[in-house]
Amino acid sequence: MAHEILIVDDEDDIREQIAGILEDEGYQTRTAGSGEAALEAVAARLPSLVILDVWLTGSAYDGLQVLDLLKRDHPALQIVMISGHGTVDMAVNATKKGAYDFIAKPFQTDVLLHTIERALNDIKLKRENEALKTLTGGAEAELIGISNAMQEVRKTIDRVANTDSRVMITGPAGAGKSAVARLIHKRSQRDDGPFVVLNCATLDEDNFEAALFGREPNGETARMVGLLEQAHMGTLLLDEVADMPPAVQGKIVRVLHSQRFQRLGGSHWVDVNVRVLATTNRDLQEAMQAGQFREDLYYRLNVVPLTIPPLENRRDDIPLLAEHLMLRSAKSKGRAAQPLSAEAVTALQAHDWPGNVWELANVVERLLLSSQVGEMIKADSVAKAIGEDGVDVLRWERAQEVMNQPLREAREAFEREYLLFHLTRFGGNISRTAEFVEMDRAALHRKLKGLGVHNVLRGGKE
Numbered sequence: 097m098a099h100e101i102l103i104v105d106d107e108d109d110i111r112e113q114i115a116g117i118l119e120d121e122g123y124q125t126r127t128a129g130s131g132e133a134a135l136e137a138v139a140a141r142l143p144s145l146v147i148l149d150v151w152l153t154g155s156a157y158d159g160l161q162v163l164d165l166l167k168r169d170h171p172a173l174q175i176v177m178i179s180g181h182g183t184v185d186m187a188v189n190a191t192k193k194g195a196y197d198f199i200a201k202p203f204q205t206d207v208l209l210h211t212i213e214r215a216l217n218d219i220k221l222k223r224e225n226e227a228l229k230t231l232t233g234g235a236e237a238e239l240i241g242i243s244n245a246m247q248e249v250r251k252t253i254d255r256v257a258n259t260d261s262r263v264m265i266t267g268p269a270g271a272g273k274s275a276v277a278r279l280i281h282k283r284s285q286r287d288d289g290p291f292v293v294l295n296c297a298t299l300d301e302d303n304f305e306a307a308l309f310g311r312e313p314n315g316e317t318a319r320m321v322g323l324l325e326q327a328h329m330g331t332l333l334l335d336e337v338a339d340m341p342p343a344v345q346g347k348i349v350r351v352l353h354s355q356r357f358q359r360l361g362g363s364h365w366v367d368v369n370v371r372v373l374a375t376t377n378r379d380l381q382e383a384m385q386a387g388q389f390r391e392d393l394y395y396r397l398n399v400v401p402l403t404i405p406p407l408e409n410r411r412d413d414i415p416l417l418a419e420h421l422m423l424r425s426a427k428s429k430g431r432a433a434q435p436l437s438a439e440a441v442t443a444l445q446a447h448d449w450p451g452n453v454w455e456l457a458n459v460v461e462r463l464l465l466s467s468q469v470g471e472m473i474k475a476d477s478v479a480k481a482i483g484e485d486g487v488d489v490l491r492w493e494r495a496q497e498v499m500n501q502p503l504r505e506a507r508e509a510f511e512r513e514y515l516l517f518h519l520t521r522f523g524g525n526i527s528r529t530a531e532f533v534e535m536d537r538a539a540l541h542r543k544l545k546g547l548g549v550h551n552v553l554r555g556g557k558e
């Protein structure tokens with residue numbers, strides 16, 4: 097995807113000259129002749145980078161003030177300053193205020209191009225580092241699997257990744273839907289743009305629209321840039337899209353049609369260029385029939401349907417997945433990976449994995465942590481690691497305690513243990529737990545609160 101660069105200079109011919117140079121290099125450009133026009137242009141649509149003249153005659157704001165204002169609202173925006181009267185002081189001041197670099201006029205074309213390239217590469221690196229940091233949360237774009245089902249999934253990815261088609265990824269919790277979405281982004285020409293995830297299951301209705309569309313500043317709150325805008329030139333994943341509140345569903349249909357929207361409290365239109373992918377673990381046909389999911393949104397999102405079967409229906413994938421997850425765990429824990437014996441792999445293949453790859457990842461991590469360095473992992477350790485969740489939480493002493501309580505308290509104690517067990521099993525993820533215990537997410541939240549175990553979720557993933 098071509099990067100879009102905003103050029104801010106009060107001199108028409110310099111603006112045009114820079115725009116010409118950049119367009120020849122394949123960049124898209126926009127121009128602004130004053131500080132005010134620059135602020136408006138950025139508010140209308142976030143560019144990849146801004147080239148900003150320090151001296152803006154006839155403007156209410158000079159370049160350094162514009163720099164301040166842009167950095168305040170968009171800390172990650174890269175800004176390269178230019179000036180005809182560059183002094184070292186000015187350059188130092190600008191970089192202290194957050195400018196990426198400072199170029200003195202008259203500048204050579206290759207200096208300008210090199211600086212821009214460096215700035216854009218830095219953005220990409222930063223994003224990759226962020227992705228790496230969340231590696232254990234599933235942010236890598238790697239898809240292991242040799243089963244027929246996964247080969248089909250991979251074929252579909254190959255076919256659609258490099259188009260702008262919307263893809264609806266369906267499958268049970270932990271099957272790898274987000275992993276597939278990341279791979280689609282990684283393989284697309286939007287690869288150097290952002291990959292932004294909107295988790296529809298965790299946002300409450302009141303904050304949903306602000307998170308998605310952003311908010312103009314008012315007396316109390318600063319401007320907030322929504323996820324839709326953050327995904328400009330990249331991909332937005334609507335994770336667990338069935339949980340999107342009905343009012344937002346209607347709004348997003350319009351955005352998908354027009355690629356523009358208004359921030360909350362705002363009146364101007366923000367144009368975005370975003371590819372949208374969605375995941376769901378619910379049957380959307382059913383949700384539509386129940387009046388919980390809009391038909392028009394369904395048809396807009398379901399351009400390419402892609403289904404990931406549960407792990408128990410593709411046991412061929414388990415050996416390679418286990419090995420991959422072992423390496424991943426070992427890396428994140430700073431330990432050496434431990435070899436799995438053939439019997440251990442067979443034992444892993446025999447289990448049904450209701451929590452799918454998440455559960456497999458948990459068990460593999462437990463095997464790693466409980467084994468001695470260099471020790472071959474055996475089948476009985478696997479059986480123990482799989483069963484351990486239950487033994488850990490529902491301990492016999494506690495069961496005896498429960499037996500001595502009146503029914504109401506015993507039931508509460510059981511419910512608490514039961515839900516904690518499944519929450520632990522699903523890494524603190526409410527949506528996945530709710531799906532497994534067959535409860536509505538909101539009802540599960542209320543139940544946990546009622547049982548006084550809501551706090552264990554703090555810091556847990558949703």
Ligand SMILES: Nc1ncnc2c1ncn2[C@@H]1O[C@H](COP(=O)(O)OP(=O)(O)OP(=O)(O)O)[C@@H](O)[C@H]1O
Pocket residue numbers: 232233234235236238239240241267268269270271272273274275276375417420453454457528
């Ligand atoms: N085929 C795969 N190859 C490698 N890693 C995988 C694969 N499938 C899943 N994973 C890993 O397993 C974990 C769960 O996968 P992911 O988050 O993509 O599942 P999901 O279906 O989106 O589940 P949920 O919506 O419940 O989070 C992640 O850490 C992911 O990286």
